[in-house]
Structure formats: C-alpha cells, structure tokens
Amino acid sequence: MDSITIDVRTGGTSVVHDLSRDxxxxxxxxxxxxxxxxxxxxxxxxxxxxxxxxxxxDLLTALDDLLPRDSRWVHQHGTPGHGRDHVVPAFLAPSMTVPVLDGRMTLGTWQSVCLVDTNVDNPDRQVRLSFLAG
Structure with missing residues (x-):
C-alpha cells in the first residue's frame, strides 16, 4: 500500500475544501x-x-441547521459552540474509499472528494491518501 499525507490550511471559517486534484x-x-x-x-x-x-x-448551511453552533453542547472548550464540531464526524465520516481504474478515480461527472471542516479553532489539517492496488 502506498500512502502520503497532505497538509491543508482551511482558515478561520467553516469550509468544504476540494481534494479532487490532490x-x-x-x-x-x-x-x-x-x-x-x-x-x-x-x-x-x-x-x-x-x-x-x-x-x-448548502452542506455547511445544513450542518448549521442540524447542529447549531450554540451553548447546548456538553463539550465546552474553544470557540462558543465548538462542541458541535466534535459531532460532525458522526454525520460526515472521517474516511472514504473510491474505486480507481487505470489510475483514475471513478467519480461521477459532478462529484468531488472534499474535506469538510467546521472547526474554526484549528485551521491546519492533514489528510492521508492511501492506495491499495487491485
């Protein structure tokens, strides 16, 4: 298995960051x-x-509607409402697998692989890409 880690700077706002090129x-x-x-x-x-x-x-808006950034969360450190950021991975998994044929991802025409980061307290992220040959 081949594997690399890429660094992504997401900034200080919630973001959907397209990883498709990487x-x-x-x-x-x-x-x-x-x-x-x-x-x-x-x-x-x-x-x-x-x-x-x-x-x-729309995805970020849906997350805000579903998981409001307010004081309801038991997890209380960081920016107000940060506890909801710890719930996001239960709705958007921290991993996925994409079939690859002849060195190309088999995504649909309008599909992109994205990092979804709602944590405004941590702008520096890592993403591990691994390839398992078939």
Missing amino acids: CAEFCRGRGDGLLHVFVPHATAGVAIIETGAGSDD
Missing part, C-alpha cells in the same frame, strides 16, 4: 485499486459532493 494526482499512473481518504481529526470529515454550484455552501 487525489487525482496521487492516483495517476497507479493502475486499478482503491483510494482511501482519511482525515485524522476529531472535528472534520470527508464527503463526495458537487462543488462550485452552491452545494458546498
């Missing part, structure tokens, strides 16, 4: 297999979603 570059020339994407953080997840047409903003 993933495609990592898969290029590797043949058939599986790409595994893993975020080793307790407050971030990964998603396959359309980006650039509003769906990424």
Whole structure:
C-alpha cells in the first residue's frame, strides 16, 4: 500500500475544501485499486459532493441547521459552540474509499472528494491518501 499525507490550511471559517486534484494526482499512473481518504481529526470529515454550484455552501448551511453552533453542547472548550464540531464526524465520516481504474478515480461527472471542516479553532489539517492496488 502506498500512502502520503497532505497538509491543508482551511482558515478561520467553516469550509468544504476540494481534494479532487490532490487525489487525482496521487492516483495517476497507479493502475486499478482503491483510494482511501482519511482525515485524522476529531472535528472534520470527508464527503463526495458537487462543488462550485452552491452545494458546498448548502452542506455547511445544513450542518448549521442540524447542529447549531450554540451553548447546548456538553463539550465546552474553544470557540462558543465548538462542541458541535466534535459531532460532525458522526454525520460526515472521517474516511472514504473510491474505486480507481487505470489510475483514475471513478467519480461521477459532478462529484468531488472534499474535506469538510467546521472547526474554526484549528485551521491546519492533514489528510492521508492511501492506495491499495487491485
């Protein structure tokens, strides 16, 4: 299995960060297999979603509606409402697997592999990309 870690700076706001270019570059020339994407953080997840047409903003809005950033959370350190960031990975898993054929991810036309980070207290993230040859 081949594996690399990439660094992503997400900034001080909630973000859907497109990882597709990094993933495609990592898969290029590797043949058939599986790409595994893993975020080793307790407050971030990964998603396959359309980006650039509003769906990424809609996802963040849906998370805000479903998991409000307020004082209801038992987990209380950090920015007010930060406890909800620790619940996000239960809804957006911290890992995913994408089939790869002939060195290319088999994503649909409008699908992108994205890091979803709602934690404004930690702008520096790592993402592990692993390839398991088939």
